[in-house]
Amino acid sequence: MDKVKIQEIAEEAGLSNGELIEKAKELGFNVKAANSAINVNDAGILVDYAISGTLPKSFKKPGDKPKLKVVKKKEVEKVPEKSVETPAEEVPVVVEEAAVETTEVAVEEVPAAEVAESKEEAVAEESPEVLEEKSSEVDKEESVETAPAVKEVKQRKGISVVSKKIESGSDKESAEEKPKRRVLSRTGIKIVRKAKPAPVRAATKISMGSGAPTPPSKKKVKKGPAEARETGKKIDIFNHDSMSGDIDSGFGEEEVVLLDFSDKNIYEDMMRQEQKRREEAKKREAANGGPAKGRQPFRPQQRRSLKRGGKRKKYTKEESSEVVTSVEIPENVRVYEFAEKVNRSVGEVVKVLFALGMMVTKNDFLSKDEIEILAEEFGVEVSTMNPLDELDYVQAYDEVEDTHLEERPPVITIMGHVDHGKTSLLDRIRSAKVADREAGGITQHVGAYQVEKNGKKITFVDTPGHEAFTEMRARGAQATDIVIIVVAADDGVMPQTKEAIAHTKAAGVPFIIAITKMDKEGANPDNVKSQLAEMDVMATDWGGEYEFVPVSAYTGMGIDELLETILLQAEVMELKADPTRKAKAVVVESSLEKGFGPVANVIIKNGTLHVGDNVIAGKTYGRIKAIKMDDGSSVKEIGPSTPAAIVGLHDVPGAGDVLVAMDTEKEVRELAEKRAEYDRAKQLSKTTKASLDDLSALIAEGQLKSLPVIIKADVQGSLEAIKGSLEKLRNEEVKVNIIHEGVGGVTESDLTLADASEHAVVLGFNVRPTGAVRKKAKELGIEIRSYNIIYDLLDDVKALLGGMMSPVIKEEVTGQAEVRETFVVGKVGTIAGAKVIDGVITRNAKARLIRDGVVVYESTISSLKRFNEDAREVKNGYECGIMLENFNDIKEGDVIETFKDVEEQVSL
């Protein structure tokens, strides 16, 4: 085949040698210099490529990979055909829409080499303006598929298709043709001649979908479906498959399609506009401080990320406006409340916990751990607040400054090991020092009393026991200023001595050691001192900081010294209070007393309490009707550190509750009601009862650490045996906690207790619930389990503790009849005249006789009669005669219960 030199081709084509060499290299032709020669065919391809950027479809670059498959979800084809003929200003819009419609281009594989592919995508997807900026690139790389499309359009519109053969590069192609070619390449389609120059711009816009100047107006084009379909054909320059058969889609015949550029100014005009538009775009960019929005150059990668970004943007937008980064939530918060607080859906919250294996429903309360997990998951800083804060009247009281501070007596609590002499010491102090008061009066138990020493008062609280002390402290009611730890001189430090010291230290309350029973022969105070020294409680005379006072309740030895030491310590502590304020007191004990109603033993912490004061104490409130002192006397008012029993509260407050006086009855009532309501709601929200299945599940999940049980047995011996065995039953996770035990049938009070205790179970041994108890159990949903073999009971509890329940044969009570009278019939035996009170009594059924809730005998119904007639069964409400097999000791008031064995899955 004839060869032709690059320089010749360049000359003919009006291109520079360098430009052509570069293009030739791009096509993979073996050219190095201007005198390198290529064959004529290649020359034709090269010229076309150099000028128009188009290549024959059949052209394969040496080493080319197979062309990528571009999957277009929406084809450009859908752009209305009419757009070609559409008035200029409308066309761009069509094109724009076409571009938009083709945004869903999915690249199945993206080998790096396939630049052309990206370009195609780019052309398809970009807005005209954007594409225009890239027009030069498109010029060069626009695929040959453009040409058939052009041809098709031209043919349809009767536009001439000019074919030209490049032979040996000898054909004279005028320089004028170059721009035409360029236009061809740029526009792909130059079709419209009707309107000039506007149609050209329009056509340019359509055909290129790329290099068109910005349309002056963005008028929306109303597209009819047909219109859209037709127009789409015209600009579908990528849909190779859709090329009609009568058009030579190949480029093998070296055909080039020339635009009919009758008006040569069009090109220049177009270029000018293009240039202008670019400048404007640049200006816009500069003004916006970056690329114009929505007009950014297309990059496939960016396109995709932008698309994702689109979604993200929506999400982010939501986030930025609604996302909560820190939130204050109540300590007890339900799932849905939490979701609301952090602005998430309940589903999201549930999902997060579910993913971690935690099953919650929207009404469940979240634990601290769960809140922490959720906070982390949602990136929210969570701080908890106590909703009771706003109901915290104590805090409100404390926030008010005391203005008339005066010295107040110290409040003392005595603690120590059992039998080390606490009570004896208290009594001794009291009897010795209360002597100056009027004797003979009926003393009122107020849980505390005051003594005087050197003209100063000291208040002693006689509620010993460090648990009570700590419990009160836990409730924020620290009544004690100084603790006396008693240690028997002959016994030394014992476990509870250590505990008492630990509790006292933890409370940060100063303490004095009273070495008691000094009168005893074996008294060894030094031993006590050395033992305590080991616990870092060093006596002052041993160089430590703790006062040790040896005393004897018997002889009265050391009592004065002890009281003096207390006063000394109190002085150091500078205990003060403002008696002019309204009272604040700590409830030490409380009870319901006949004739008085709720009585609270209190010690005034601050202020003065008067008869007639409106007070609140925890969830209760009232008006002080009477103030009773420990000597039985009544007073009108009491000041700081004074112990007294008060009457007038509506309910019994809890030990450790703080009582505060307020201005009005309304104030205390509303506050108490709110607090009660809060507690009630909190209580209600907790599961107070659970089915046995639930219990088993809870144990299996490790949520239940102890199983509260109430045991009722027929005799003490059985009770002891069951109790002993149950106490031993425990595994690593759970143990049995006997909350109540007793001999006799299950009572209503047992049920009340079970109802009040979370997850409590009632176990009966040889006892059966009857009548009202049975009814109440049903009402409360409490299951009473009765056994007559201890091992069965233990086995069930064991199974429950193991969190595994095995199927068991269970009894099902079928009926109960109450014995109204008895008839003894000769040799036959005792017949019970009974009325069926529950279920159905069936002949031959298994039966037991229950007396006062206790099972007396178990056998079967040997005879069942109704009006002297044998009956197969007698229903609830009917009277009948019953005989028990081998049992005649039936009495009036007994209950005959029939039952049958049924196999049941899970049981306790």
Ligand SMILES: Nc1nc2c(ncn2[C@@H]2O[C@H](COP(=O)(O)OP(=O)(O)OP(=O)(O)O)[C@@H](O)[C@H]2O)c(=O)[nH]1
């Ligand atoms: N010799 C002698 N015996 C005392 C003294 N104080 C108490 N006791 C005896 O020690 C025993 C226990 O005394 P309590 O005062 O009941 O001891 P407690 O610490 O109050 O005991 P609990 O309340 O059970 O913890 C009684 O038998 C007292 O008589 C004392 O100073 N000298």
